[in-house]
Amino acid sequence: MPLSPPAERYAHLREACVRRGLRLTPQREVLIRVLSEAMGHPTADELVRQVREVLPTVSHATVYRNLQELVREGLLRTLDMAGAAVQFEINPDEHHHFVCRKCGQVWDVYLSAVDVRVNRRRTAIDGFRIDRREVQLHGVCAACQ
Amino acid sequence: MPLSPPAERYAHLREACVRRGLRLTPQREVLIRVLSEAMGHPTADELVRQVREVLPTVSHATVYRNLQELVREGLLRTLDMAGAAVQFEINPDEHHHFVCRKCGQVWDVYLSAVDVRVNRRRTAIDGFRIDRREVQLHGVCAACQ
DNA sequence: GTACATGCAAAAAATTTGCAGAGAT
DNA sequence: ATCTCTGCAAATTTTTTGCATGTAC
Secondary structure, three states: OOOOOHHHHHHHHHHHHHHOOOOOOHHHHHHHHHHHHOOOOOEHHHHHHHHHHHOOOOOHHHHHHHHHHHHHOOOOEEOOOOOOOOEEEOOOOOOEEEEEOOOOOEEEEOEEEEEEEEOOOOOOOOOOEEEEEEEEEEEEOHHHO | OOOOOHHHHHHHHHHHHHHOOOOOOHHHHHHHHHHHHOOOOOEHHHHHHHHHOOOOOOOHHHHHHHHHHHHHOOOOEEOOOOOOOOEEEOOOOOOEEEEEOOOOOEEEEOEEEEEEEEOOOOOOOOOOEEEEEEEEEEEEOHHHO
């Protein structure tokens, strides 16, 4: 069972919205349905398109605002490390990163040992070539505690 | 020695450019000097600003094009996982990611064991709270081999 | 001399904001 | 009735592209 079924995820998101006092508008309801049925890692724009298959008049702003809301409430996560702007890796040494959840800053982290074992039963990566393993530590930096 | 000295990194970048037939224009030379002196994880825009401290008339396009060039040549790396667009994490289970270097697609990966040890001597994260460890596997997917 | 690089300006892509009006509770 | 949410449109932010000119080799 790699992923809980859509109906369950939908119920969870819906309930979490209600619990936090977010109104269940048609737009928001379709968005959380789309999210709970989604596979993979959709972009905001892809989600707009999918919501529009049900509610063609929904605006960009509404979907973006709702996604922000869900992220702020901890019901959804973002996949990128930093903000929208691309950042460049200066340090040529092999290293990893710590990302502060509050200020978004990134620190270089050196690891003396990295040991991971892929669960082949749950992970379909047959024939993939793995060149590099990078670890991101997420948390709160000293200044933001 | 957490990082090789700027002069050495500059020489390396410069030589690598020449070897690949990239011309050493003033703009490109200042950019690689800025890069070799840079700390942390600057955005493209921050690099534009720093190059402009030396060459105030340099254009945005030039810096962006050169950064692309350096990434394409493997002399520089980008810090974000996917493209510019923010992607959302649907899967609420604890899992990790595989990113294909060629097509940019992202797969969910389940790991049965994750064991990392921070090298405290080289890593200044005193007083940081670590909440989550995320592993990214980088390589080439089966379809792109 | 020639191919490559630059500057400019405009376009594109992604996201955010202000505001008036609609709708949920 | 209130306060939130939405749609629209415009503004921002970040990055890319076309094209004429300039320049490193």
